[in-house]
Amino acid sequence: MASKNRRQFLKDSSLLVGALGLASLPATAAPETQNPKPKVVRKTINLWADKSPNNQVHEKFGRPRLELFIPEGTTTQKRAAIVVCPGGGYRNLAPHEGQPLAELFAAQGIVGAVLTYHISPEKHTLPYADACRAIRLLRNQATELNIDAARIGIMGFSAGGHLAATVATQPELFKDPQDNLAGKVSARPDRVILGYPVISFQEFAHKGSAEALLGKDADEKLLQQFSNDQQVTAQNPPAFLFHTADDAGVPVENSLRFAAACSKNKVPFALHVYPHGRHGVGMALDNPALKSWTTLLVDWLAEWSQPQKG
Template sequence: MKYYSLLILLILSYSMVAQDTIMPLWPKNNIPNHIASDEKEVHEYKDILYISKVQMPTIEVYLPTERNAVGSAMVIFPGGGYRILAYDWEGSDIAKFLNGKGIAAIVVKYRLPSDVSQKEKYNVPLIDAQRAIRLVRSKAEDFHIDPNKIGIIGFSAGGHLASTLGTHFNEEVYDRIDDTDDLSARPDFMVLGYPVITFGEKAHAGSRMFLLGENPTQEMIDHFSNEKQVTEDTPPTLLFHATDDGSVPVENSLLFYQALKNHGVSASMHIYPKGGHGFSLALKDKHLRGWTERMFEWIESLE
């Protein structure tokens, strides 16, 4: 009987240690560009956990064991066309996979553009993204990571948000709230998976509409066409995409790669002949799933 009691105690203790930490991005009642409304966050599970109408943005922190930790971290932006978040498929599943390589992983549940609960909805995802990387940087000691080895990874529209952060990290899109906001929002490296990049000719129409509205000005289109916003300070970037992507044309990655090359930014790109859109880890595709190993090799090459 004592044996079973001890076993249960050990299991419970392990569960408590293994729990992942969810932290609010913002202090209570101090969320930038937020309007109080009756809008409620929605969670739907259809093989994938879809989250929409986010009201209280958070980060969910997944840490490897200290002995396996390599000291780097990745902040993860799930995709979903700026309408929903494919939260596990392109978020928590990615985080757990990164932990297996000793990388701390932080999933961002960022706010999606809303005419009901936000002002200047086009800036809201970037506001949350800047805050997320600053918050992670502020917790570097707690998370056992190097504050100078914090990268980002985004998928589809999450790739657009990641590339927006990587090209607009110095843009002042919200007023300082606390000491966290004194830290840099520049990622140390970027990984973009089948990303939305441009809002021009090869745009993903849905992402552009949900972020900018139905009739955006040319100035707004150019501002959020991130191939036009690359500078020499844009972080080193890895892109991967499938040629047969029927949702986000592969030209999005090609345009960004060319812009990086033109500005002397270290860049790598893997274009696969098949894979379609939204393949996440692609674990059931023996060829496509190789993108993860290419990514780990690339991250090591940056050191």
């Protein structure tokens, strides 16, 4: 896109979202989120049976699985849970975008669940199948895990944000034949949280993520299918997005377009755009102006995440 047209798009998007009171461009940092190491019980849930063809063991990351961070202590109240999808361009899994967020959630009484999912060169249906399977397993084991099956969210950063957004907008896109819960247990998340996400595989695309997921010669129909700003409907779960305006890795237009699609379909959303910050900041604990995003997220989750009586 020509620079003039890009500037006009940014201007129009800022006017649209800002007029709705849903954009945040803070001049100063909000109060810091305190994130002491919470006391947790850790539990691993393997996504696929040992002999399943989907149980491919990556030499660096191991088998596809969920690592649960369950707040310590017994309670009769059911907790919310959030699946966390680290970024990495569908070629890697960034550790700073996984466990630290699960621990943040555990400190708020939420079960954090870090997803290890298939990455390139595996076919594009497998990361999606992993994420859907993760949500279905949490729902299916909700009683055992003391989780509220109606309060399971998904979060993702960068390419992990693309995966989270794909599941949030298209929870029935594929039914993997290895998933015995498909068609029986819903994979639709109840909240979606997107940090500097890859959203479009067309205009403003992060080409590396698109090629890693779909290959270099993906046809236009497939690129459109995985451009999640075009897949938002009124059934989309409420969304929280944060991005930086000068992100050189994934253009901020990705978040702006997703937010605009939510607005068009009357889906509740919160969009926070910070003026400056590199791509891949994670919790941004080394950036005084940017790290306030976790405080905003905790506030946004507060009512939804309160433990409920079983």
